[in-house]
Amino acid sequence: xASLGTAAAASLRLSVLDxxxxxxxxxxxxxxxHSVELARQxxxxxxxxxxxxxxxxxxxxxxxxxxxxxxxxxxxxxxRLRVGSGGIMLPHYSPLKVAETFSMLAGMYPDRIDLGLGRxxxxxxxxxxxxQRDRRQAAPDDFPEQLDELLAYLENxxxxxxxxxxxxxxxxxxxxxxxxxxxxxxxxxxxxxxxGLPYVFADFINSRGAALARHYRDAFVPTAHRLERPAVxxxxxxxxxxxxxxxxxxxxxxxxxxxxxxxxxxxxVPPVERALRFLAExxxxxxxxxxxxxxxxxxxxxxxxxxxxxAREYGADEVQIxxxxxxxxxxxxxxxxxxxxxxxSPAAASV
Numbered sequence: 001x002a003s004l005g006t007a008a009a010a011s012l013r014l015s016v017l018d019x020x021x022x023x024x025x026x027x028x029x030x031x032x033x034h035s036v037e038l039a040r041q042x043x044x045x046x047x048x049x050x051x052x053x054x055x056x057x058x059x060x061x062x063x064x065x066x067x068x069x070x071x072x073x074x075x076x077x078x079x080r081l082r083v084g085s086g087g088i089m090l091p092h093y094s095p096l097k098v099a100e101t102f103s104m105l106a107g108m109y110p111d112r113i114d115l116g117l118g119r120x121x122x123x124x125x126x127x128x129x130x131x132q133r134d135r136r137q138a139a140p141d142d143f144p145e146q147l148d149e150l151l152a153y154l155e156n157x158x159x160x161x162x163x164x165x166x167x168x169x170x171x172x173x174x175x176x177x178x179x180x181x182x183x184x185x186x187x188x189x190x191x192x193x194x195x196g197l198p199y200v201f202a203d204f205i206n207s208r209g210a211a212l213a214r215h216y217r218d219a220f221v222p223t224a225h226r227l228e229r230p231a232v233x234x235x236x237x238x239x240x241x242x243x244x245x246x247x248x249x250x251x252x253x254x255x256x257x258x259x260x261x262x263x264x265x266x267x268x269v270p271p272v273e274r275a276l277r278f279l280a281e282x283x284x285x286x287x288x289x290x291x292x293x294x295x296x297x298x299x300x301x302x303x304x305x306x307x308x309x310x311a312r313e314y315g316a317d318e319v320q321i322x323x324x325x326x327x328x329x330x331x332x333x334x335x336x337x338x339x340x341x342x343x344x345s346p347a348a349a350s351v
Contacts, residue, residue, distance in 0.1 A: 084114025
């Protein structure tokens, strides 16, 4: 796999991480159709890749199965746009099943499919347990072993003599997805570096990840069949509007959602008017974010400066942008304004 490049060598790539937000008064089906519409727009605007997240049993997000949406998005967009998972929460699944699913997607959409892999459950403990096939006991914490097994299937490198050595018939061969490791903690940086994988850090979950990205680069082990040089993508939470004030108001829906989540209350994404009233009643400043989280919110100039500084902080090759808003048109406009601020174009993105 060729190097993904360095931030110093080329203009910054921008991508989208979509969580299919469900607006209050709407449905999960509508949210999924909105995701496809957003992907078409991202393709037109010149974003580099479009990834779909995995979350379970929440009224706010419809993204329970990214693999079910990747084909839909790939079919609706051009061959220039890379499409993938951000990510598949591997502890829930058989590595062989994941390998077969993404092999099929890669066979259908050659040189377009990314397989972002994560360790987090994407849900609460009872739901994670319900996702298990065998419920006689809790699943073991064996993510590194799962990851290595999955990579061995994808690369046809299962060692001779291994019980699964004969399992080589992935349906999409010779095409294969590109694997990435997602994370927001020290262990993900270590595992990605040891295996020579591209590393995607969730700054919107843990805003203190720059040191982990440096450790990943310092400890990176190059491989001819994966990466020759380290590659860092940082995922940023960002809302853009015509003015800083308008962007702050649009972000209020997410802030109310998170405030209630921390109290154990799950809701759909509330409208801005309701969210603003809630924040005022709770005396939560509009520019306040939950502890440990960073948000880049504002006008195109403000957001461009914030994203550029974030990429520099992480030494990132690419920034993925994620957000949750009640109004779908406002979300489309946010990504459009960011693309304009960075002067994206489909031709430039395909380089």
